[in-house]
Amino acid sequence: MRLVRLLALLAAFQLGAAAARAQDSIKIGADLPMSGPNAEYGELFGAAANLAVEHANADKMLSKKLSIQFEDSQATPQQGVVAMNKLVNVEKVPFVLSAFTGVSKAIAPVGDRAKVVSVNGGGIGPDLAELGEYFWNVIPLVNLEIRVMAPYLVQERGFKKIALVYVDDPAGEAIQKELKDNVPKAGGQMVAELQVPRNAQQFTSIAAKVREAGPDLVFIASFGAQQAQIVKQLRDNGVSQQLASYSAFSSPTVTQLPEAKGALFPTQSVDWAAPGMSARVAKDWKAKTGKEPNAYVANYYNAVMVFVHLAQALEKKGQPITGENLLQQRKANGSFELVGGKMDFLPNGSVSMPIQINEIDGGAGKLVKGGTLAK
């Protein structure tokens, strides 16, 4: 009898604690790589998201404090699913930040079944637009980037012969496909297409093959540590041609690399000097990290702000903040003023934003062509 009473007390205490926890803050989740070789992305995205949370709380945008529950995906699908399950079933968040194409594809069914919204701000594979109603993207997917880059490189800059070094994964392959389609259309020619495995670290011989092909420009489609290694080793081994890549080059690992100086890469159009949200984020980010913010910072800041705006609208209507309601609210009004300007959600949950082209100059990048919408 005493045992039963004790157990009942414990149960009540647990429920009470859970209820208390639920009362004092609004929680969203983040399924990002906190460890492993891609942890630098997790740190970057997490810090940007946290900045948004700070601003939201400072401005008292929601009725309660907002907080993020971070779980480690290690950038692998299996871990991502385990982390997602914890976020969905234990923390019961209505909204999760995601990254990496492979992880996103694995967690999308989980979110779909549980009616929890997942938002990607880093992965760019085009199949990320096909992951169901509850999977949204705040980053323009790579097909849009290439459709702007290819004509610029070939027609405006005159780089007719292009050699491609691309990583063996969906993002790399999507870029290869887009280049193969768009470069000839712009009047150029793909002289080499060299695919490298994801964990390759030696590129001296790839450099030799690139030299053999005699290109005007070398396009690199990789990410993380590998893309920096490719740049460095190409330069070390006699490849002096112009370099270009997709938005992954906005990672500090590359922008700070001396050998990457002069490389061209696209990102969403973000005018960090625009007064209001953009300038505030740029200022606070610089104060916190000592570095200039990049497009990834904008994306994950925006992802959180999308939640905040939608949640604000729901609170005004007196509706609970659930994944289902968030989706309905987004469908009703999918236009937001965010860092980088106005962002409109397309019906499939992805966004089309103007793309700008930057050049690496040792700092945050020099703008060489202002925002253009992909055709």
Place this chain on the structure above:
Amino acid sequence: MLLLQLLINGLQLGAIYALTAVGFSLIFGATKIFHVAHGAAFTIAAYLFWWTTAVKGWPWPLAAGLAVLAAVVFGLAMERFIYRPIQRHEGAFFTVFIAAFGVQIIVQNLIGTVFGRGFVSVTTPLSRSVEVLPGLFVAPVAALAIVLAVVGFTGLTIYLARTHWGMAMRALSENPDLIRVFGLDPGRVAQYAFAIGSAIVVPGAIFTAMTAGLNPAVGAHVMLISLAATIVGGIGSLRGAAYGGLLLGLAENLALWRLDPQWSEAVTFVVLFLFIIFRPAGFFGRPHAAK
């Protein structure tokens, strides 16, 4: 010309693999310990070198010296605190393997926590290659790597053949008791093997920091190749490990002449597998390697 370039690249890479493989083979040959944490010595040395030169701005000889010291201390600590206690308990061969692997994981993550998980490298003009012939690029650091590998290996061979400790190391693998008979302590000989074997990875670590760059997983990769090289060359033969490393470095690069890049790593392991099936003793291994 592409073929010649690939050959040179293969030699450069092979030199690094050879050095690390020789270290592993020395340790395994002398002590019969499958020191899978050898890659961790590589990682530690490489990161310390990078940190002291690129971040702290120390002069190179000092940084290299620190790297050697760190690698040696690591090897000795592994022997003293991990392997010796295990072997005291009649440890199974593979108990050692798992323990070493555990250490590998710990080191990889500690390095990631302390130095960051991104890609780092030491910027130096030495890694920029020079066009020695039209279409043939060789970096000074590559030439240095090959020279150092040859020098290091020759030095080691002389040491093992001529000095007391060296001969004792060779004897240790055959017959530990005989060493005691001659008044030497097998434990001490093992320590020497670990110290030298770990120190010899440092040139490879430094070159990798300057050319390919580092991330915390770099040691694990080098370790795999060293293991393959040791087997291909023949367990118990240092010459074999060196040639094995060279062969694998060459294979990895020459494969690019005809195959797509994603198969170059597979080539290494196909070579390994074929050797094990058809010639388990490797190039120069002892006859009792197979059954």
Place this chain on the structure above:
Amino acid sequence: MWAYFINLAVLISINAILAVTLNFILGYAGIFSIAHALFFGVGAYTATFVAMKFGAGFLTATAAGMLLAALISLALALPALRVRGEYFVAASLGLQMLAVTIFTEWKSVTGGIGGLTNIPPARLFGFAVTQPEHFLLLSLLALGLIVLVIRALVRSSFGRSLKAIRDDETAAWAYGKNVAIIKTTAVVVSSALAAVAGSLYAFYLSFINVESFVLDTSIQLMAMVIIGGTATLLGPLIGTVLILLLPAALSYLPYLPVTEIGSIQQIVYGLAMVLLMIYRPGGLWGFQDAPPSSKSGTA
């Protein structure tokens, strides 16, 4: 909360199948293979292929996986078992790395790194297993059956021959045991049963890609067996539970800095491996049979 536990339980039971089957060759036969994850992968990819291309049900898909895994394991066993232990590790290592490259490159079948998505739910006798609770029943049933099979084998004369071979191969051979056939059979059985885990995994996650079948996975499985306790039936189960629960347990500790949690998990895991190997090499549950020793192995 319940759903979270069910999810964890399913993953534990799938990994337990892998650990138990690995233990069969590692603990009982002394065959050290780092290629177990590849058979896991073969089972998963084959089952998926058969289910998606031909609409096969769970049993057919799993059987196809088992068959292919068995055939491939023959390729590993026949030549490699001629050599000594440490060489077999290296041969299995070579095969594992080769398999990863093939899994990554054979995109029409495996989807490469992008993997295969939208795998249809498992169909068993016309009933589609979509609820996690039902799936848990299925995977526990599979685990139970496999444990019974292994138990029966271990206690039979086949099992005794295996242990004899593990302890002293020359003596067993002198006693008239056909060492090669026995070892090969053990490898084939172990690999075929591992494929079952692959099939379960594919149907459960509805998504598979090569990242689940890499060298790290093989090493983790080996750790589960060795930490839990080799040559026992309960050991691998204990090892599986511990290793899989560790990250989950650590994530509940409140004072760990978020960015370092992953590293700390791995460090704890590594530390556990090291300490156990020093102080309790038989594994946590290993006091029945002594682990194989490199010296003349009598317990």
